[in-house]
Amino acid sequence: MKILLAEHRGFCYGVERAVAMARGCADRPGKAATLGPIIHNPQLVARLAAEGVGTVDNLDDIKGDTVIIRSHGAPPETYRQAAAKNLTVVDATCPHVRKAQTAARDLREKGYRVAVVGERGHPEVNSIVAWAGDGTVVIETEEEAAGLPAVPRLGIVSQTTFPPGRFDGIVDILKTGAADIQVNKTICTATEQRQQAAVDLAARVDVMVVVGGRGSANTTRLAQLCQEAGSRVYHIETAAELDPEWFRGAEAAGITAGASTPEWVIEEVYRKMQEFDQAMEQEIRQIEKGSIVKGKVVRVSDDEVFVDIGYKAEGVIPLAELAFPQPAKAEEAVKEGDEIDVCVLDDDSSEGAIKLSKVRADSVIAWDKLENAQNSHQPVEGKVTEAVKGGLSVAVFGVRGFIPASQADLRYVEDLSIFAGQTLSVLPIEVDREKKRVVLSRRAVLEEERRRSEAEAFARFQPGQTVHGTVRRLADFGAFVDIGGVDGLIHISDLSWHRVKTASEIVNVGDEVDVVILKLDPATRKISLSLKASQRDPWFDVAETLVVGSVVAGKVTKTSKFGAFVEVAPGVEGLVHISELDDRRVEKAEEVVTAGQEVNVKILGVDKKAKRISLSIAQAKQDRDRAEYSHYIQDSGKGLGFTIGDKLGHLFKRED
Template identity: 40%
Template sequence: MRPSLELARSAGFCYGVRRAVHMAESASQSGRPCVMLGSIIHNQSVIEYLEAQGVALIRSPEEAPPGADVIIRSHGEGRTVYEALRLRGCPMIDATCPNVSRIHQIVSDAEVAGRQVVIIGMPDHPEVAAIAGWCRHPAVLANARELENWLLQEPERREKPVTMVSQTTSTRQLWDSCVEKAKKLCTNSKIFDTICNATCKRQSEAQEIAARCEAMIVIGGRESSNTKRLVELCEALCPQVVWIERAAELEPSTLCRKASIGITAGASTPEWIIKEVYDKMSDEIMEIEESFAELLEKSIKTLNTGEKVTGVVTGITPTEIYVDLGTKHAGYIPVSELTDDPTVKVEDLVHVGDEIETYVMRVNDQEGVVTLSKKRLDTVKSWDDIEQAKEEHTTVEGVVTEENKGGVVVSIKGVRVFVPASQTGLPRDAAMSELLKQKVRLRITEVNRARRRVVGSIRAVAAEERAAKAAEVWANIEEGKRYNGTVKSLTSYGAFVDIGGVDGMVHISELSWSRIKHPSEVVSVGDPVEVYVISFDPEKKKISLGMKDHSQDPWSVFTGKYNVGDTANVKVVKLMTFGAFAEIVPGVDGLIHISQIADHRIDKPGDVLSEGQMVDVKITDIDFDHKKVSLSIRALLEDAQRTQSSEDEGDAVVASADGDGTQVAEDFQD
């Protein structure tokens, strides 16, 4: 039985490594002297190949020949290296992986903000050393145990603001354990997950293959950190793991009795080495189901302007999105070419690891870069969708991007749609600017692709939706039913409320238990309100609504709180010729007759009282049958006078008693 062979799709160069190697190849063909500062990737075969192309290897900036271009390796370098090369006047070709450059920016910003930088990674790894070179006093820790020990050594460290990043090739398990420890022990931490998505994908796929295969072949340099981790992960799941750098190290006969063999490779392993290993295994023990040559051809295929291509998002920055197209070219999408919608955030549209279909705008073979556009591809598709929407009378959605003479412009997936002012649905005197940056639904009324002209109507959709809602309201309306509505307008006699496509009126008397002069004292246009149906007439399309809570009967509230003879602080709400009405509790008024306003004769209530005034009164009578209350200010004044008279008489009695007592004492002495 011939063993099956499974090659990991993620094996080999990642985006950052492929970019670095291509930049070095381009530099070697430029005609200018160039050197690489340290091995640009961890693969000796690639380094030897580049040296054969004339790219010499140096170990320090001081070794750089005057005037020679210096290639910064994919692992990056610290700030001092860049400064040293500038002082020597050496032009730099920065091949630092974009994911690593992002970490440099994070730790640099953290230092400026006064935060302590913590780097989770191998201290002697060049990538980690470079990251540490962008801040003054970083803590470089290998795992969660070291992180815990470092935090507990000096208690004040737990109180300091900490920014934590990871080596891009760390394992997810190691990083998650560090994150858990940091969240538990630090009081002020900012944690950035900087593990490369390609690394995670490669490790995850290697584990999946190792779990189902009897043997694994891991290809990669002995100095490669990510290859070493692949070996460790595979050894935990597979009984036999072989780590090789080149096909010459492989002895297929040791694997021929295995029923299934998996192959993976580190990020610094070029395709041609993987092909060597794959071909050797093929020649010795198996037939290849899919020619590796075909896979390799896909990776080196050429691209043309105007072509539609599919790739995987490998990195996101504030200005561009990096896309791995599976070719020697490094693809990127400028943020301006991602979408026309100004309200959308980049992180809401794309994520690292997403597969994305794009349009090739420009190919720069010299630099190995392809400029891509998601927006232009979407625009082509959008025109088809717009024409279909016009034919099928369907509703589309877009964002208002500008105010135009006579209307507004709506962007629908990159297509500009003009909406005349009369079709915006706004009142005649409203400003078109109210719609700017708003999402709207509209109907396409005219399409002329040749002239790139599209006309739409927001009003048509709004009218249809309102009509449908109105029909639903009338079909289900009944007395007492409650609705959540919105106040649409106010009049002197009430408020009109939209209960979902239909307006009903709340009479001023139904707005509040309190006596009010105008609805604006209770509600404003635009307020959300809860109302209930008092009555309705389907033929005349009229609905009478109420807002007052009838479960709280004001008369019951009043009688539960006051009795005849009680004193109350009331509000004068209306003056009449015969007296004044005063609100005792919301919804219950009492009458202060003109004869009960003062303890002397007055011509009219307005001589003593004014509307809105708060006064103390005595409740002199309650007519429970007719729910009427009589109030008196005069009674309170007379009560006060009687009380004062009683106190004065008491004082006089005491004074008289004191005089008599003195006289008796004098008589007794005589």
């Protein structure tokens, strides 16, 4: 019997986040408790309680100083009451639920009557209704939608786990009863993916096992959808509820799980079903050449392993048939007491022992595992044995696999030998049992991890937020910074307040920096960052030192048709208008100055609001000449029929 896992199953991002936040409170000095079950899964709730995080029904029952808001969210009043009791609030509300709460509140504030499409009485729906306020109505069926009185303005949000098809049908009915209608389809995409994967798998198997709490609405809905797909369905909470008779005669069985089901519960169910399958096979299996049987290692020598397979004679595994790649000694692969699968090479026990092969048994089982992993889109672990032409040779479940160079990492790796000896998480992308061909991708696994990190980042970050990160790589146009599992780009223009030619002038790979998020674009998965925005603009520091009327030294940075720009301090420039370049009329700035020339300029004005500095070369020259000739004019002009001022009066003309 093949046992297949649904591609999308178990914890969604919101639930995984909530559980992690609850576990993070276990070591707090003051006791922490969740307000209601953190998720709809009794086994996980019990495990959290054993770790020190209990559950209470109301704030008055809190014994410690910390309350955890569960993934379904809570009303605004709960936060106010917690503050009044001086409780520390750890908000584990699912980000998608938070979006639904916010959407409902915004619609109410804009004057819409709010309708929440969801299951009446569900904790998540109750929290959304509380955020929407009085007058909010819950619509669960198309009949209820048809019975809703007409209103001028209607705003609609949805329970995040509500079936998309039912939501669309209800909305179509509600649209007929309001002149102005706003629809927020706040359904989590993970719910749609999980339901579709369950339906697809149910159509391919004889028996479908749905794992999750019986109080979980989304798990119950999965079971209903699988039944509608034509499969025989069993809804269970734990592996202990499984019955081997459910699978007798079945060629394939599938497993899916609700969003509140931990992976360890799913794994227990999977292993239990494997045990049933093996037990049923054992009932009809005989020791014959080519058969796969279970055995227990009873003795290990350097080059042989002896195995008890429950037959009249022991089996023996030669070193060459023990493992791939072949170990130097048998003890490197197995030890006494190990239970292993072996393939019968020779069923003739006349020589005292049956010849067995663990390699061949591993291969048969490995191909099943690999095919299952490919079908369910699940990563497996493989150890890199060596770098070969075009990629990497990998041992996975005792079978040789191949990772093409293009699938070894997110970016091109020139020297693949760095992976030799490493154990990598890889995804089977081609499995051909007949041709003994296995092609694997590490890149697909890394891309999925990056997508999850990006989704978390876009839910956690917002423009204007200052975050800490590490510079990962430099480019001609800027620097890429890891801000928590996702990379953002600091464009070269946002690295510093002054002009830079290369990013390496400011940062190096490995530097830790504080950056400001400028823009988040979920559609293109791009994050724009700024290093200079986290720092004070040095222009203002320099501006504080500049005194209008004073003369300072500077350097011409560039000329234009309306004047010349002069740098008066590093990164701080002012403009000398063309009329202030010289006493004479100037047609082009290049007649007076050139880029790179050092000049003295007089500060005419500093506009901090516009960040502009007005300068004059002509007036700086006049001040210099006035100072130079002032003493001479005073001494030499006496007793003459004219004064030096009459001749050089232009040096002392009134300034406008």
